[in-house]
Amino acid sequence: MTVGPIVFHYGETVQLWPYVGAGDDGMGNTVPTWGDPVSIPGCAVAPGGTSEPRNGLSERVTESPQLYYPSSFPVHPRDRIERGDETYEVEGFPADWRQPQTGWIPGLLVVSLKRIEG
Numbered sequence: 312m313t314v315g316p317i318v319f320h321y322g323e324t325v326q327l328w329p330y331v332g333a334g335d336d337g338m339g340n341t342v343p344t345w346g347d348p349v350s351i352p353g354c355a356v357a358p359g360g361t362s363e364p365r366n367g368l369s370e371r372v373t374e375s376p377q378l379y380y381p382s383s384f385p386v387h388p389r390d391r392i393e394r395g396d397e398t399y400e401v402e403g404f405p406a407d408w409r410q411p412q413t414g415w416i417p418g419l420l421v422v423s424l425k426r427i428e429g
Contacts, residue, residue: 319353319354319355319379322352322353322354322355323354323355323356323394324350324351324352324353324354325350325351325354325356325378325380325392325393325394326348326349326350326351326392326393326394327348327349327350327351327384327386327390327391327392328345328346328347328348328390328391328392328393329345329346329349329385329387329390330343330344330345330346330387330388330389330390330391331344331345331346332344343389345390345391348393349384351380351381351384352381353380353381354378354379354380354381355378355379356376356377356378356379356394356424357376357377357379358376359374359375359376359377359423359424360374360375361373361374361375362375369429370429371427371428371429372427372428372429373425373426373427373428374399374425374426374427374428375402375423375424375425375426376399376423376424377421377422377423377424378392378399378421378422378423378424379419379420379421380419380420380421380422381418381419381420382407382418382419382420383418386401386405386420386422387401387404388401388402388403388404389401392424397426398426399424399425399426400424400425400426401422401423401424402422402423402424402425403422403423404422405420405421405422406420406421406422407420408420408421
């Protein structure tokens with residue numbers, strides 16, 4: 312049983328910056344580069360967790376939310392997702408949802424994001 316995609320009536324729009332490979336920063340350093348942004352409407356962001364080193368020597372905080380988005384958009388590892396003032400890196404590959412008892416496919420994918428501050 313396959314039904315149309317879920318629609319988040321109060322979903323949000325995020326910006327996808329597709330990773331296009333490594334480039335040169337003009338000083339001989341290899342740096343990642345991203346293509347032009349694409350808007351992805353109808354997304355939901357679930358708060359993941361945050362973590363901090365316990366050694367007291369670092370002020371780094373890592374945030375790991377999950378993005379639920381329409382499967383019609385190609386999202387890949389190393390892409391960037393911009394949500395408001397925050398920019399996250401896609402970590403890993405998107406996962407497809409399938410309801411195990413009915414076979415229903417909601418038309419959403421989920422991917423883990425990561426942001427490190429400090």
